[in-house]
Amino acid sequence: MDYASSDVREAVRHDGDLLLSHGARGVKVVVVGGFGVGKTTMVGAVSEIPPLTTEETMTQAGVGIDHNPGVKDKKTTTVAMDFGRISINEELILYLFGTPGQERFWFLWNGIFEGALGAVVLVDTRRIEVSFEVITRLEDRRVPFVVAVNAFPEAPQYPLGDLRTALALSETVPIVTCDARDRASCRDALLALMGYLYTLAAAQETA
Ligand SMILES: Nc1nc2c(ncn2[C@@H]2O[C@H](COP(=O)(O)OP(=O)(O)OP(=O)(O)O)[C@@H](O)[C@H]2O)c(=O)[nH]1
Ligand SMILES: [Mg+2]
Numbered sequence: 001m002d003y004a005s006s007d008v009r010e011a012v013r014h015d016g017d018l019l020l021s022h023g024a025r026g027v028k029v030v031v032v033g034g035f036g037v038g039k040t041t042m043v044g045a046v047s048e049i050p051p052l053t054t055e056e057t058m059t060q061a062g063v064g065i066d067h068n069p070g071v072k073d074k075k076t077t078t079v080a081m082d083f084g085r086i087s088i089n090e091e092l093i094l095y096l097f098g099t100p101g102q103e104r105f106w107f108l109w110n111g112i113f114e115g116a117l118g119a120v121v122l123v124d125t126r127r128i129e130v131s132f133e134v135i136t137r138l139e140d141r142r143v144p145f146v147v148a149v150n151a152f153p154e155a156p157q158y159p160l161g162d163l164r165t166a167l168a169l170s171e172t173v174p175i176v177t178c179d180a181r182d183r184a185s186c187r188d189a190l191l192a193l194m195g196y197l198y199t200l201a202a203a204q205e206t207a
Pocket of ligand 2: 039040078082099100
């Protein structure tokens with residue numbers, strides 16, 4: 001499926017304020033990223049409804065199986081998905097699905113991405129390497145995405161150009177910084193994705 005398709009043109013109308021031509025429309029968006037980058041935190045922070053979470057306690061049984069260097073204090077992990085909702089305006093509602101970060105649950109991506117128009121890739125600059133495989137998979141699926149750097153206080157800050165190079169992103173992929181705990185910041189990241197989807201759809205229309 002080509003995600004930058006007529007669906008996007010139908011879903012996103014850019015009239016200065018992302019207005020739709022008619023009626024409220026729901027758009028499915030996925031929050032994705034490596035283990036412990038803040039996906040569940042982001043969905044919970046930005047959702048206007050109590051988020052659905054599927055957190056399970058991490059136990060000794062996962063030692064040696066789960067890849068968790070750098071996230072030693074983490075007590076729970078997503079085992080299926082997160083779900084939340086945010087109304088951008090009266091006509092555009094985003095349904096947010098967060099993926100599990102542990103690679104052993106990545107088989108669930110197939111269902112989670114079904115019908116999604118785009119994704120926000122959360123990145124933790126202390127562990128950029130956990131994002132490589134995620135981005136490769138999105139590119140393989142041809143899912144449009146923006147990169148949102150979750151600015152953990154103790155994380156190194158790199159120039160966005162350096163991050164673009166490190167993540168091997170094309171010039172067109174937007175990179176924004178955010179705080180996954182902050183609603184307005186997460187909303188801005190989602191708006192960056194909406195704007196990007198519009199740009200892709202408009203380019204396709206004129207092609
Ligand atoms: N300081 C700080 N902590 C954060 C931020 N985002 C998330 N956290 C914390 O980091 C930890 C990981 O967050 P989660 O939201 O569970 O990460 P996740 O990506 O959903 O993790 P998995 O589902 O296990 O892959 C939690 O303890 C959060 O409270 C942030 O922006 N700043
Ligand atoms: Mg999670």
